[in-house]
Amino acid sequence: MRVRVRHEVVHRLEPGMRTAIASIRITPRNHYGQYVHRWSLDVQPDCRLYPQEDAFGNLAHTFSVEAPGEEIILTAAGEVDTQDTSGIVRGTMERFPPSLFLRPTPLTELTQDIVAFADLVRAEAKDELGRLHALMNAINEAVEETERALEVPARAAAEVLEAKSGCPGGLTHLFTAAAHHLGIPARHVSGYVADEEGTGEAREWAEAHVPKIGWVAFDCGRSLCATEAYVRLAVGLDSLGVSVLKGLGLNARETVSACDARCPSKDRQGQSQRQQ
Known part of the structure; x- marks a missing residue:
């Protein structure tokens, strides 16, 4: 299966925050039965992402934004080829x-x-x-x-x-x-x-x-x-230990879709939303 993923997280910040610093774990790795065909990360306002590996070998990124404004939007999107390995x-x-x-x-x-x-x-x-x-x-x-x-x-x-x-x-x-x-x-x-x-x-x-x-x-x-x-x-x-994002926000909004990219009838804007 080729799974197409889009994951957006919106964090509303404290008024007057001068600098926003955060760490994110939202990038999959290749292993037997899973191959990342393509994957992208985007943070708004625009900033530089610093890749690293955490203690468990997870792919992580850190970033900082000066004068970030009212909110920060994190978007991850990509396609991952998977095989059934019986778990x-x-x-x-x-x-x-x-x-x-x-x-x-x-x-x-x-x-x-x-x-x-x-x-x-x-x-x-x-x-x-x-x-x-x-x-x-x-x-x-x-x-x-x-x-x-x-x-x-x-x-x-x-x-x-x-x-x-x-x-x-x-x-x-x-x-x-x-x-x-x-x-x-x-x-x-x-x-x-x-x-x-x-x-x-x-x-x-x-x-x-x-x-x-x-x-x-x-x-x-x-x-x-x-x-x-x-x-x-x-x-x-x-x-x-596996939370997507650490270090930001008073409240958040999340939108996630994950579908079989090879089935056009299923390739629609399916969404799962949770809000605090």
């Missing part, structure tokens, strides 16, 4: 051993309720892959997926389990925390998903490390492993 992720930039991704953060800390939830899954399968599929299905059945505003952080794992609801990032926190209790390295991923209607969305999901297989992508909200409709952007320990 298996290979050929990615790996700076650390899988064991690093057993490390908890404040958003993926274990509680007694999460431990009990994970222990129920442990008995459903004899190997790690089977337990991960069971965990994904259990979260999908127990927790309702909701949308979230761009600048509202995803809930911590414990809050998601208690509320029985959470955005994709929150569901991923719960999956990660439970996988850690099962002794399985797991991490957080951001990216895009093209859907059958041609609208698509920005989304977050998990990757877990399975012995003899490697990293496998799990989307708890959809209860499936990543398919050719998924475009992988960035990886980190939690939702904060």
Whole structure:
């Protein structure tokens, strides 16, 4: 599949701000099953983007704007060729051993309720892959997926389990925390998903490390492993670690479209908007 993506983020700034400085993670990398055919970034007001790699090997850019005015507009657009790998992720930039991704953060800390939830899954399968599929299905059945505003952080794992609801990032926190209790390295991923209607969305999901297989992508909200409709952007320990933009704004507006570029009937201005 060739996935065509357009992602626009508008941040309204504090009145009288003299300098706006930010870091963005909104550029995908090539790996097995994913090839970036073309990709562009644009920031208004016009400024210079400084490319770099973060600690996890994600492509990032920093910029600063003098006297930025009322708002800053970030636009990313491009096309990415993808293949269905049954959720298996290979050929990615790996700076650390899988064991690093057993490390908890404040958003993926274990509680007694999460431990009990994970222990129920442990008995459903004899190997790690089977337990991960069971965990994904259990979260999908127990927790309702909701949308979230761009600048509202995803809930911590414990809050998601208690509320029985959470955005994709929150569901991923719960999956990660439970996988850690099962002794399985797991991490957080951001990216895009093209859907059958041609609208698509920005989304977050998990990757877990399975012995003899490697990293496998799990989307708890959809209860499936990543398919050719998924475009992988960035990886980190939690939702904060893969956020698209850091350092700007009082409130924000986001517009995202992701569609199959080879299907003209689907190549329309499908949009997913979230506003705070």
